[in-house]
Amino acid sequence: MKSTALIMAGGRGERFWPKSRQYLPKQFLSLTDDGKTMIQLTVERISSFVEMEDIFIATNRDYKKLAIEQLPGIPEQNILCEPVGRNTAPCIGLGAAYISKKYDDAIMLVLPSDHLIKFNKMYLTTLEDACGIAERNSNLVTIGITPDYPETGYGYIKFDTRVTEGRAYKVERFVEKPTLEVAKEYLATEEYLWNSGMFIWKVSSILDNMRLHMPDTYEKLMKIRESIGKSDEEAVLEQEFRSMESQSIDYGIMEKAEDIYILPGTFGWDDVGSWLAVERIKKSNEFGNVVSGNIITVNTKNCVIQGDKKLIATIGLEDLIVVDTDDATLICAKDSAGDIKKVIENLKICNRDEYI
Secondary structure, three states: OOEEEEEEOOOOOHHHOOOOEOOEOHHHOOOOOOOOOHHHHHHHHHOOOOOHHHEEEEEEHHHHHHHHHHOOOOOHHHEEEEOOOOOHHHHHHHHHHHHHHHHOOOEEEEEEOOOEEOOHHHHHHHHHHHHHHHHOOOOEEEEEEOOOOOOOOOOEEEEEEEEEEOOEEEEEEEEOOOOHHHHHHHHHHOOEEEEEEEEEEEHHHHHHHHHHHOHHHHHHHHHHHHHOOOOOHHHHHHHHHHOOOOOOHHHHHHOOOOOEEEEEEOOOEEOOOOHHHHHHHOOOOOOOOEEEOOEEEEOOEOOEEEOOOOOEEEEOOEOEEEEEOOOOEEEEEHHHHHHHHHHHHHHHHOOOHHHO
8 A cells, every 4th residue: 555644844843942933943943963954854764665755744834935945855735734723633634635635545654743763774664564554454553652761741652462463552542741650650560652643544544533533623624625636725725724623633533543553662762842852862072061053161061052153151050951043042941941932922922923
């Protein structure tokens, strides 16, 4: 069966402020030493598995130009522009509608645009296994990441070790981000995986589940599908997509569907969720600092310091994040990295949109 991919690239990456902005969100930034952007790496990673003409990008219409510039190998008609953000279920449904219009049915990989993978060959082998499971019957397949510490910032997926499909396990339930104590309990049972947000299924399987569990959204998606290639395509997309309920794929489908399987992923995954991730993906110097730009440090330890041409000099700092751009500078304690979004909230309240 034909393999296709939908790469979700509509987020704003607010926890990477002030580098990630409304006009240039995280997925279109380079955070690695190779100079490639997050979305370029995502496409490159699957290019030997899915043909470029079968890779679709779902993004905000404001980012269409960025997507075209950064992904010249992707056909422009494959860049699906959401008129407004409606969370992952409508996003994935939109991709399924366009793919089903092209192929009637196909295997569909659903991948976030802002993850990093260390071991690409292992990653592709996992995807291949997942496609085999998805092709059988109406299975929905997700990839879970084997946890190595009690993370409280991820959702978890509990699986049944007694029921398998190839290398995959039957999913028992999806659970929300836990407290530290609960996360420790999850880790001890060895029956939970981190929810990576990666999914594999037949287009027919996910659309059937949407028809069953999200009938209103499904009806609107079918109207969009019918308009594809016609003169009123943009008008129908605008009207129908905007009127959809904002809903995550986890809540809308995965928590309700049957025949869900999970494959453990051990391929060096990182969701690059905040500036703290830079320590994991870039080498630190002998003082534990990860620096980029024109930087001088004196008695500075375990800091993330990101700049450009302007000289940044630090003295006597420890466990801080310092990020400098042309018009904004962030200075943040590492243990407060999760609060960077509050800066965005304050800027919105103060109508200082030029910094968002």
